[in-house]
Amino acid sequence: MLGKQKLQEIVNYKILQITKYRRALMKKLCMLMLLVCLILTAACGKPKAADKNIRLQGRTEAVLYTVKAPVDGEIRGLILETGERIRKGQPLFGLGTQDENPEVEKAATELAKAQARLNNASQGNSDASRASAASAVQSARSEVQNAEQNYNKMKRLYDVGGISRNRLQQAQLNLESARASLAAAQARYDQVSRAYTPEELAALEQQVQKQRAAYDATILTVEGSEIVSPSTGTVRQIWVKNGEAVKKEQPVMQIISATDCTILVHAKTADHRLAEGAEATVTAAGSKKDFPAVIRKIEQNTVTLFSSQKPEDLPEGTAVEVTIALKENPA
Known part of the structure; x- marks a missing residue:
């Protein structure tokens, strides 16, 4: 009887232990599930990472860049053409004042002379140029003959007191002018009649380039006259000509x-x-x-x-x- 009672106590104790264990386990499971729910809730509520x-x-x-004149002046050294490629910082043109600059005028004269020599040499090989020069010589000779006849007539009248000294001097000046024109026409004819070799023409072309570079350098050294390209690109439009007077802010x-x-x-x-x-x-x-x-x-x-x-x-x-x-x- 005592043995059965002892056995029953042991069984009851084990049942109690198992019950406590189950309760503890359920409590842990509940806490774990609650933690999982909290994590999921936080994850769902967190904003999605934005694309960087x-x-x-x-x-x-x-x-498009519009280059304007910064001040009133005169366009000088504008040798660019529409469609020409340029680099950033490249000089575009000079802007001189209306006052004459001796150095600029000298450089312009030398450039004009070099260009004239090249033009004459280049045109000298054509029959039309020689014919035109020959016609100019013939016309100049006729002018000289007429001037000589008029001077001789005025001289005879002056010798007999028929005219004043001023009229005789005017006739003499006309004769000298006609002779100078004949000399120039003859020189022109001699020049165009000459056949220039390719080497001579190339040398004249180099002289033109040299004088043009000297002219550009001269006008672009005038203080405040150098206008450079704002960008690398192509000249799209040009609205003025070399030597043209422009106003401040006028598009060039x-x-x-x-x-x-x-x-x-x-x-x-x-x-x-x-x-x-x-x-x-x-x-x-x-x-x-x-x-x-x-x-x-x-x-x-x-x-x-x-x-x-x-x-x-x-x-x-x-x-x-x-x-x-x-x-x-x-x-």
């Missing part, structure tokens, strides 16, 4: 840049993460040539970027991809 880059599609547009020429461009991006919706001044990387479609750009303006759904490092061979209107790296905001 914004990628947009755009198209390049050319940048227009240059289309080969290295500067704007990129226009049209987005369906505005992105509040974009800001003026943000840096971007531009990739041309079908090319691996990347170049930098900066956001200059944001208007509604249009973003305008500017780059001064566009590849020169990238044409206007090229489709490009714009990648803008977003800066992380500090926590």
Whole structure:
């Protein structure tokens, strides 16, 4: 009887231990499930990590520079032509004042002489030039004959007191002028009748280039007269001529840049993460040539970027991809 009672106590104790263990286990499971729920809730509530880059599609547009006269003056040394390639910083023209500069005038005279010698030599091989020069000589000889006859007539009248001394002197001046014209016409004929060799023509061409360089250097050393190109590119338009007087801020020429461009991006919706001044990387479609750009303006759904490092061979209107790296905001 005592043994059965002892056995029952042992069984009851084991049952109690098992019950306590189950309760502790259930409590731990509940806490674990609660922890899992809290983690899941926190994970669901945490905002998704934002993309660090914004990628947009755009198209390049050319940048045009209008070069204006900084002050009133006279255009000098403008030897560029429409369509000519130029580099950034290259002298475009000189802007002299209306006051005459002796050094400039001397350089211009030497250039004109060299150009005249080259023109005469180049035209000398044509039959038309020789015929024209011969006709000028014949006409000058006729003028001399007429002037001699008139002078002889005036001399006879003066000797008998028929005219005044002033009229005789005028006839003499006319004769001297006619003889000088004949000498010039003869010299011109002799020059155009001569056959210049290719070597002689090349030497005359070099003289013209030398005098033109000297002329340009002279006018561009005048203080404040040197106007240089704002960009590497091509001369698109020229609105004035060499020697023409211009006013302050008057447009002189227009240059289309080969290295500067704007990129226009049209987005369906505005992105509040974009800001003026943000840096971007531009990739041309079908090319691996990347170049930098900066956001200059944001208007509604249009973003305008500017780059001064566009590849020169990238044409206007090229489709490009714009990648803008977003800066992380500090926590």
